[in-house]
Amino acid sequence: MQLHGIIPPVVTPLTPDFQVDEPALRRVLRHLLDGGVHGLFLLGSSSEVVFMDAPQRREVLRIAVDEVAGRVPLLAGVIDPTTDRVIAHARDAQAAGVDGLVVTAPFYTRTSQAEIVEHFRAVRQAVPLPIMAYDIPVCVHVKLERATLRQLRAQGLIEGLKDSSGDDTNFRLLALECQGDPDFRLFTGSELMVDTALMIGAHGCVPGLGNVDPAGYVALYDAARREDWREARHIQERLIRLFAIALQGTPRTSPNASGVGGFKTALRLLGLIPQHHMHRPNAPLNADETRRVEAILAAEGLLAHA
Amino acid sequence: MQLHGIIPPVVTPLTPDFQVDEPALRRVLRHLLDGGVHGLFLLGSSSEVVFMDAPQRREVLRIAVDEVAGRVPLLAGVIDPTTDRVIAHARDAQAAGVDGLVVTAPFYTRTSQAEIVEHFRAVRQAVPLPIMAYDIPVCVHVKLERATLRQLRAQGLIEGLKDSSGDDTNFRLLALECQGDPDFRLFTGSELMVDTALMIGAHGCVPGLGNVDPAGYVALYDAARREDWREARHIQERLIRLFAIALQGTPRTSPNASGVGGFKTALRLLGLIPQHHMHRPNAPLNADETRRVEAILAAEGLLAHA
């Protein structure tokens, strides 16, 4: 799983009665492939994965595997509180035909770093697919410590990391540790610090905002690969301005509803999906917030009108 | 649901292959009823609920409803990350025949206080059973704020609260607020501050340690009802010493594994269950830790030998 580049966490369009909207999801997937992305991460946090039961999750994977047809690697999040439930999702993902799994630490239950290692070991032993560890303390409320990641790598239990911790210094220290291990793949989950992450050794990025502007992130990645840091910074600063679409719901809504809701609203305004609501109890963006998203899209050149 | 008194969160004995051990669970339930408890809380945090899938959860409820046969009220935890998944569990619990539900805030996803109100509203609308709100920030990482609980009460969406937040001052302010609403029921989730909680207005307690010594907690409750606070404190202090069984695994294990593991180990030493292991990735107490649990049980008069 020598992943690299831009691997957006795909949002899940919903029908009015909260089912997976297959035609809309296919349009989103084609939009991302047309944007030049290097992989796709299904069933990540931005997909509302923890709102979906097993049949809905299987449905998402079935559609993605069919639509993408091997053009880019597919990662599947297998996110649920505890080991055996994660393994059940992992088996479903394997059956669906994805190329790798994305695994968080257990949550709700408080788990020690040693127990986290056992969690990854159990998933690895149950399902023979590459695993990307997913460090997202804002959701699971425990950090995958550097020493833990070192053990997981040394024992061959993970092949990469998606770091959504926001701790850029720690990420850099990780990157330095992994310099001698080119097969281990480091991705940042940040939308806003991609140029610097690539400069200090990341192999790529998993940007929620990449749902809206995949070509922008691909251009940023290409500039970084050429070491044209001036251009990379220029694109990154435009994407930071665009990221304002993710902030229009707060403080009325939760940050999650504001972020995912902002991405879905933008995709609706771009004509890719017919609805921008999310699973309960997330509040969708209201009319005023939607107008602000529209103005941001227009200001950044993604919408002709408004 | 005019609940009161001691309502232990029942642990779930497991067979060696991680299934619900029905004979052992029945023995634990009889042990609790023999201890005089006033209700039972199935599928709470101490039951390892988030480790169990829906069939396992239904199995626990089926056994409990059958074994208890209406002698005391049964509450069922319906704990999973998001609204619709909670509702699915709530329907299962209703079908099993329990008397009430215990509902936390959503987790993994970060949810605003307003969205939490909508979460409770959706559960209420889906399933016509009394609801006890469960404030457990150490697991869900959001507090059920006093203002939120006020809204939930005012809108008739909850009938009680289990407070496992450890914030005794806030609990007292809640108790004062609810003095004019005798139908609203306040329970502490603390094992260690039950006498003071009852003194300041709690209606009862949901003590994990009550699995091991239900009669002790019932005696404490009875002393409090007579306002014999000297006796209540005396019993509470003995139970605090006994609570040391929940601390023998740390720091080797997580606090959760140490606590639930300590309760299960004690139940095994008391001859009630044949195994003390937990679901993966929780590490069970080792031989040395088990000996320390045995010594504590003996010192507090629950075991003749050791």
Added chain:
Amino acid sequence: MQLHGIIPPVVTPLTPDFQVDEPALRRVLRHLLDGGVHGLFLLGSSSEVVFMDAPQRREVLRIAVDEVAGRVPLLAGVIDPTTDRVIAHARDAQAAGVDGLVVTAPFYTRTSQAEIVEHFRAVRQAVPLPIMAYDIPVCVHVKLERATLRQLRAQGLIEGLKDSSGDDTNFRLLALECQGDPDFRLFTGSELMVDTALMIGAHGCVPGLGNVDPAGYVALYDAARREDWREARHIQERLIRLFAIALQGTPRTSPNASGVGGFKTALRLLGLIPQHHMHRPNAPLNADETRRVEAILAAEGLLAHA
């Protein structure tokens, strides 16, 4: 230093140009003595101690020693970031003639628990006065852990504890540990949980609200000593309602400015001090907030009018 009972942290009235208002401070001290308090804590957090330089602090102590004239024990806070600066204040306090010191952990600098022990040892070696350790993580951002307090007691470095941590469970475990050491004195810094603190073994309380209603807290303490917990709770619940005077500034001001400002405003309305402002940059209560304080005082029977 066999302290017990109600030991209010005395506020510091200020002249319009931010100097210690001696006549007003003397009136507050007489008000507290008239209320029957069992000791006085000068230069605590409620006194705005960290706003005062050494001459102002000496002035406060000079006035208090003179006014109190040995009728009750006097404790002096010696609160500043680091060891040698604390010792300098401790020498001033000794020279002023107080009976004991109140010492926090170092702050601003992050200090380990072992370094905290050395901090207390250095103060003890420099100044031969009894020391009450002051656990106030909300200000110093480190907890005096139970193991640390055990070391401090075992090595004879402290004679008591003022616990303003809000962690009532930990306080109870401390009280149990200290049952065999009757000379060690445990005080709660809470205004709201005094009855329960006394029930579980505290020797007394250091309530900021005691500036306003010392007789109320003395009556609560007396009820607790008689083990009349019904009366103690009744008084405590009245004092909880009165505590609303400390909450009228937020969220406009900081919690500190709202609390100390509320106490000072009440003392002004009671005719004891002419000004209710605080040191910069704390914002004093405004006219609207002052009216609300007045209404609360009237509702609780401390003001005839309003």
Added chain:
Amino acid sequence: MQLHGIIPPVVTPLTPDFQVDEPALRRVLRHLLDGGVHGLFLLGSSSEVVFMDAPQRREVLRIAVDEVAGRVPLLAGVIDPTTDRVIAHARDAQAAGVDGLVVTAPFYTRTSQAEIVEHFRAVRQAVPLPIMAYDIPVCVHVKLERATLRQLRAQGLIEGLKDSSGDDTNFRLLALECQGDPDFRLFTGSELMVDTALMIGAHGCVPGLGNVDPAGYVALYDAARREDWREARHIQERLIRLFAIALQGTPRTSPNASGVGGFKTALRLLGLIPQHHMHRPNAPLNADETRRVEAILAAEGLLAHA
């Protein structure tokens, strides 16, 4: 105060009896100037400023002003809990002849963002020197929020920021906000993310490790000015390895004692200062830790032997 470049926070060498070691301090200052630094920050956190009383602080400034003799700008930290005490230090600093002040939010007392603005306003009105705001939540436990900094800039109350918050994403958003205000100066307090900070718009860096290797940081800054990011990263990675000297004391000591102690130990091993101890209660590095510091210095080419 158009500051830029490398402005180390100068450590304070101490004599065996804890006084400022003037000859050693002069050697450190010459070492920094020889290294090509662009300014000096006296009485910062690394100087143990909160351990020093006013005379010691004045002594440090007197020596620095004399030794530096105008060759580079001098900033003075005026760090103490509250406004008027900060102003007293600011007057001393002005009298000593420094070029600017470095001001934190108040600490110990909890202060609102609005009160923080008043704090800066009061310092500004009292002392007519440029002010660099110092965001160091790990010490003062409050963040200088972006909206607060916006107000401080708009009202002309500060001329720059030293960001030691470790929140690189927020720092970048600040840098973007300030692009239209070239007179406002942004410095990172990080030792480890200097290349990326400069790439995203910082004007310079205040590295504690710059005490040990000022020429290294100057070379990094020069590479960044030429936009030679490959070279900048190469130097940064060497300095990250060198930073290990700051980590040898933990967990035996506090992070502060380990960091400042590591810098002082390195300066002693480099022959610049005769003692490496710190103010009480900080524990100095022991013999074993010192040997590890020596090995790191040798491995990074700063010491011939070892």
